[in-house]
Amino acid sequence: MTTLRDWLRPGPQNPDPPLDPAARRALWIEITIVLLVTFGLSGLSSILSLLEAALAPEPLSDQTVALNTPRSSQEFIDLSRQLLGIVRLLAWSALGLYLLWRSGFGPRAVGLARPRAGRDLLPGLGLAALIGLPGLVFYLVARAAGLNLTVAPSILADHWWRLPVEVLWAIANSGAEEILVVAYLITRLRSLGWSENSSLLASALLRGSYHLYQGFGGGVGNVLMGLVFGRYWQRTARLWPLVIAHALIDTVAFVGYQALRGHVSWLP
Template sequence: MIENVNAEQIEQKATRKTLRFEVVLVLALSLGQSAVYSILSLADKLTRGPLREQTTSLNNQLSNREFFDFSYQLLDIIFALVPALLALYLMKRSTGRGIHEIGIDLRRPGKDALLGAGLFLAMGLGTLGVYAAGRALGITTALSAANLGDYWWSVPMLLLSAVRHAVLEEVLMLGFLFTYAKKLNLGLWTTIISSAVIRGSYHLYQGLGPMIGNLLMGVVFGWVYHKYGRVMPLVIAHFLLDAIGFVGYALIGPAIGIGS
């Protein structure tokens, strides 16, 4: 009997160790890695001068030749999604939860779209407010959100980039992390705050304002995911935020001085 109890304890300890390792592995290959580089990038910017005088460029050209730029951009998006696939595979293997259990499916398109759109409107206004306040306080760099060439595929590529960010971040920060946190017996608010801090950290390269804004968004998204148990509405909201930001900037940003 004692031997059976010890065997169970050893197995539980090994399982918890495996779960923690899988979380670290996935984050080290994806958003955790981005957080480390983002912190270093902020330190670099702070030692160069005031943040208000600097610009952060997103969605940059990867080659000055159209075919290779298109190819690099597309491959960058495809390979960036691999950690999300790895997370889903490990989650199913180690916890038994698949994509349907975390709400990545089309079973509730209307309700998911409605909730996602509502979150987009609320978070969009908040994002603009945080950005404006950050610029006024000098803790946020100017953002240049779309810097691809003037090609026919630039807008579709920006939309694919928005899909990439939405899927990767919400699958990892919500579906994956929340599932593993529950298996590791972490409390709800410990999980929500931890996820939000990571989310904020990998936006530090844009300055302190975006970090604060994304941390707050992470708290809201975490609570909504806990309440409804579905990642899809958050993916929709995140996609809309990035799509409007990227494509809107590409079409009208430079003309009206956005980012200055």
């Protein structure tokens, strides 16, 4: 019977053969470029956003940050820009998968084999509940303590395409984050000889960094999510449950916020 202590340990791994200095240097260059193009740069930008919010005269909880926002006053242009943003995230996912594939780690090797209901959907639903419900409580507590901005997950105008676009954003966010921050980064750090715990921590800290624009609560909450998701992947080598869970959490946040806003007292 698997215990909690067992789950806190990384699963068995076959260490990659040591890299020569030139290969190590090339791999570090690749990781740096990928992160600067994607979530590493987002993390640096989020740190500046949090610093700016902390220096503002208003408390953090009195400031609002919106995730999905209109990108034009013209409906067609707004829709087009929304779709371009979604395509950009999908391209980030493709970049991570391509680089892994070029080095011998195909989609199956990183946990993206054909999805199965029993092995992927059900664990994905479980992870969504494990992270989503406590995450909402954590956000409300952090905001009440003045450690988080008020987060508006979606303020898109009520066009006919709002709902499908919100779902597409959720899927694109999920794919990009779980492929790059979990599968790509941890695999690459393994190749550099990092331990499972060290690579897990690096992945979780990266995830937390690019959510700091939401406040300290957003950063810490996403570090915890990164630790859970990263360890699950290390132990099971299944990425689909993470993608499913993340997409479900974001979909509920985006769609649920607009449905409940103004109708429940506990939602800012």
